[in-house]
Amino acid sequence: MNIVLASTSTLFGGNYLEYLTEEIKNLFNGIDEIVFIPFARPGGISHEEYTEKAKAFFAPLGIRVKGLHEFEYKTKAIESAQGFFTGGGNTFLLVKTLHEEHLMQVLKENIEKGKPYLGCSAGSNIGGMNMKTTNDMPIVYPSSFDCMGLVPFNINAHYLDPNPDLKHNGETRETRIKEFLTQNDVKVIGLREGNWIRNKDGQITVEGSEMTRVFEKNKEPYEIKPGTAL
C-alpha cells in the first residue's frame, strides 16, 4: 500500500495542503490524474466547489483531478483511477455516502492493490478501522460506522490537548477517547495537526512536526516521536 492519512489539510496560517506538498509529490510520483472524493463537504460546500479547490492545488504538480461525483458509474471510476484523494469535512456525511453508493469496499480494494491514497481529516478517518473516533457532528445517520481499515487502528484527527484555561465543562478529547476505549478494543492514534500516517509497502509510520499521542485499552496514553513505526 501507498497511503498518507493527514490530521488536517491546512495548518494555521498556511495554504491548502501546502505543508504536505513534498509528501504528496512522493505519494503520487509518476501519476498524472487522481479521483477526488468530495462527499464530506466541509461547511456544506458543494461537490463542484470542493473539487475546484483540490484541482487548484494539484494543477501546478501536473496532476489532473476529477471529482467522483462527476461520474455516472462511480464503481467503474474507482476501478479505472490511478490514485485517490478524499478531502476533509463531515465524516458522517462521507461514510453515509460511501456506504449508500457501495463504494467503501471497492475503494479499499483498489487502495490495497497499491493505488496511492491521500486522506485529510475525515478522509483519514475512513482509512482507520471505523469512524467511532471522529470529532464530527452526527448530522446524518450512516448505515454503518465501519471504514476501510487500511491501518489496523483508528485515527483521531485534529487531536487537541486539554486547555487548562478553558472555563467550560464539555469533555476533553482525551476523555472522549477514553470513553471509546471502555466500549471498544481498538488502538487510537491522536494525530495532532502537522502530523500524518504514512503506509508505504506495509511499513506504517507517523510523520510530521509534532509528537503523537497513542491510546490503548487498559493502558496509560503515551507519546511517540515523528518517524516511529506503528
Add this chain to the structure above:
Amino acid sequence: MNIVLASTSTLFGGNYLEYLTEEIKNLFNGIDEIVFIPFARPGGISHEEYTEKAKAFFAPLGIRVKGLHEFEYKTKAIESAQGFFTGGGNTFLLVKTLHEEHLMQVLKENIEKGKPYLGCSAGSNIGGMNMKTTNDMPIVYPSSFDCMGLVPFNINAHYLDPNPDLKHNGETRETRIKEFLTQNDVKVIGLREGNWIRNKDGQITVEGSEMTRVFEKNKEPYEIKPGTAL
C-alpha cells in the same frame, strides 16, 4: 409537561447541579422519589457510581433516587416512577441503550403525561427531536438517532463560541451546526453553560444567566435573552 433541559450539570468552579438547585426544587415539587437514568456514563463511570453521585445531590432535598439499571423490569419502573433525571455523558451510549431496551418511547409517554423530567447535557439532547447535534464521540452505533422530541427543536449542549486565539483547524461549533442545517430542517438551540430550557405546561422558555444562540435553516444565527419563549 414539566421539564428542565440543562446545558451542563456543573458550572466551572461549582458543585454538581448546584446552580440548578432552585429550579430543581420547583420542578420536583411534591415528589419524594425519582428514577435516575445513568446510561450515558461520563468518562466510563459505572451505573452504580453515577447513581451515587445523583443520590448525594438529591438527599438533602428530601428526594430518594433509584438507578434505572437496578430494575429487572425497566419499562415497569418508568411506568411507576414519579419523575426522572437523565445525567450527562456520552449521548451515543445513552441513545443506544434506550433504544436497545425499548425505553425511549415509554419514557417519552410518561413525561408527556406530566411526570417531571430533568436532563443535563446528553440527558437534554434526548429531549430534542434527534441526537444529530450532539458534540459527543460516536463510540457505539445506536439503532437510530431519533430522540423523544419533548421540544420541537434540537439542543446543542455546552454551546461554545469560536475562540479567535485558537491556532487549530478543527471546525467551530457554529460551522458544525451549519453543516447540520444543510442536511436537516430542524431548529437548533445553542445552549451555553449556565442556561436551560424550561417547558412548563406547554410554555417553552430559555432560562439561565447567558444569551442563547439559535440556528435555523436559511437564516443567520441570532441571540435571545433569558426568559424568551421558544
